[in-house]
Amino acid sequence: MERALRDKKAILFFVLPALIWFVAIALLPVLQSVRYSLLKWDGITQGKYVGLANYTELLGDGLFWNALWHSLILAGASVFIQLPISMLLAMILVNGVKGETLYRNIFFVPVIISSSVIANLWMKVYHPSYGLLNTLLGNLGLTAWQHEWLGSTDSALIACFVPMVWQYIGYHMLLYYSSAKAISEDILEAARVDGANKRQMVFSIIIPQIVPMIKASVIFAIIGSLKSFDMIQILTKGGPVHASEVPSLMMYINIFTTRRYGYASAIAIFIIVECLVFTLLVQRVFGRWQND
Numbered sequence: 316m317e318r319a320l321r322d323k324k325a326i327l328f329f330v331l332p333a334l335i336w337f338v339a340i341a342l343l344p345v346l347q348s349v350r351y352s353l354l355k356w357d358g359i360t361q362g363k364y365v366g367l368a369n370y371t372e373l374l375g376d377g378l379f380w381n382a383l384w385h386s387l388i389l390a391g392a393s394v395f396i397q398l399p400i401s402m403l404l405a406m407i408l409v410n411g412v413k414g415e416t417l418y419r420n421i422f423f424v425p426v427i428i429s430s431s432v433i434a435n436l437w438m439k440v441y442h443p444s445y446g447l448l449n450t451l452l453g454n455l456g457l458t459a460w461q462h463e464w465l466g467s468t469d470s471a472l473i474a475c476f477v478p479m480v481w482q483y484i485g486y487h488m489l490l491y492y493s494s495a496k497a498i499s500e501d502i503l504e505a506a507r508v509d510g511a512n513k514r515q516m517v518f519s520i521i522i523p524q525i526v527p528m529i530k531a532s533v534i535f536a537i538i539g540s541l542k543s544f545d546m547i548q549i550l551t552k553g554g555p556v557h558a559s560e561v562p563s564l565m566m567y568i569n570i571f572t573t574r575r576y577g578y579a580s581a582i583a584i585f586i587i588v589e590c591l592v593f594t595l596l597v598q599r600v601f602g603r604w605q606n607d
Contacts, residue, residue, distance in 0.1 A: 383562055402491055405495060422488055471554065494525040
């Protein structure tokens, strides 16, 4: 085994197929998008080279900055609402509850359901006439709170974010749960012998041990938020009046509605760079945290 690891030809033999696959399905499309972003092109006729004009227009587009702000709000909600709830549920399960396996599976069910199915379910919840939310508010005598949740500029964005945050709580919970379960029992037993209670075990032993998984979850949550599309497309299509629009939805509209492939490609490249920047920032923040 050690000899194989020292053999560069053997390493290349095993790595090359994955490298070729990565270049074919990831790197080449990105480079192609970069090329398209420098063109004024409708996707059919010959494209016209316009240089950085698409990026200049993008940075001066108020609708784009509005959509970007929405995606950043979702990223914040994912990190500061979704992940803490996931951590809380994971720590409850790790400390042992009756029916632990059942609860773990129930919490994970939304993750394996298609986003389009979940979006249609929540459309029924939000329906202004027979929706579960307005019906519940009416039964509680809170008719003044009843609202057209997806049709109002005041509530459409939050109404979209609630199912998006809810859907992946179980995903991150399972990551934290499995990482905590992998901690050596010797470490936990030593803490118990020293008199640590459950709260001290969680904050002084378990959480510090699963920092790498927390970092991964934060990266997944942020990137998933920045490239969110399907749930918002089904629930509101970015409306009303761009109130719930996000960059990926703008990209979709510019490709399939206005047929501005160059401008849409510029949005795509911006999203890629944005995800890369946030990933590096998270890596740096957690690097400092682990070094302190």
